[in-house]
């Protein structure tokens with residue numbers, strides 16, 4: 187089995203320059219092709235044969251999952267992602283209503299610095315359509331996190347009702363054991379300051395809607411200021427939030443717009459993780475590390491500062507599925 191997986195990984199390495207070339211004016215196209223590929227493999231029930239490898243599920247020191255944005259609408263089979271090498275699948279950001287987001291191209295691929303800049307603006311098909319996608323993949327054998335945010339044009343009470351609508355639509359699945367509240371998207375008009383003022387009500391809206399066994403994590407920005415970190419910590423503790431994800435993309439880069447991920451994000455997201463770890467290390471709050479984690483060294487750095495889970499997106503595009511196999515082989 188292992189040699190089939192290694193050949194699959196090498197195939198991606200060979201195919202990547204061509205994939206980057208045909209999608210150079212619109213990198214989103216590469217992701218669409220990947221989603222199509224996953225559909226074909228799942229349709230032919232080939233994932234176990236093609237993607238599994240001997241070490242996949244033997245040693246589990248840490249949970250690996252895809253980061254939000256990778257499977258926005260839940261259209262990739264969770265089984266496919268499991269055999270690719272993930273222990274958990276993240277779907278979203280899901281919003282209550284369908285949202286178009288910004289027009290394409292809305293992603294810039296920076297090959298030399300192995301980074302992406304995106305200003306997608308939370309496009310998505312809306313909670314009820316995501317629910318339909320998930321219905322198709324019942325019994326997925328892998329826990330699922332739903333990353334959620336209010337539909338970007340909603341404010342105040344409307345935003346809260348919108349969040350509740352999403353939770354109501356998706357909490358019915360037994361594999362959905364976690365919601366991840368995205369309060370850190372840099373690409374929508376709902377600005378961060380507003381979210382911080384409204385954080386308690388947003389958290390409350392999710393908590394009262396979800397089932398008892400479901401957990402709530404919040405996904406944080408790497409660009410938080412010292413006082414914002416303190417405020418967030420006190421809200422997390424007061425509201426009994428179960429965990430945090432450090433971090434979303436950063437607006438601190440030299441391009442005109444959007445949020446940076448991958449290499450350009452690594453140091454900033456690690457720094458924020460350390461700040462939260464110092465403040466939360468003696469509490470029940472779990473830490474999920476996210477941002478530029480492309481090697482075992484980086485994974486260990488993040489574990490040393492409290493991470494119990496790792497989320498990956500951009501490094502997977504540049505390193506291919508080999509990254510997941512190699513991380514699993516070594517941890």
Ligand SMILES: Cc1cc2nc3c(=O)[nH]c(=O)nc-3n(C[C@H](O)[C@H](O)[C@H](O)COP(=O)(O)O)c2cc1C
Pocket residue numbers: 253254255256258278279293302304306308333368405433434435446447448449451476477478479497498499500501
């Ligand atoms: C193209 C793209 C789309 C993204 N969409 C979302 C999203 O919808 N919701 C969200 O919370 N984060 C989103 N993110 C942020 C990622 O989940 C992650 O936090 C960030 O990319 C850092 O991880 P990475 O360096 O492994 O990519 C997106 C990132 C990229 C590159």
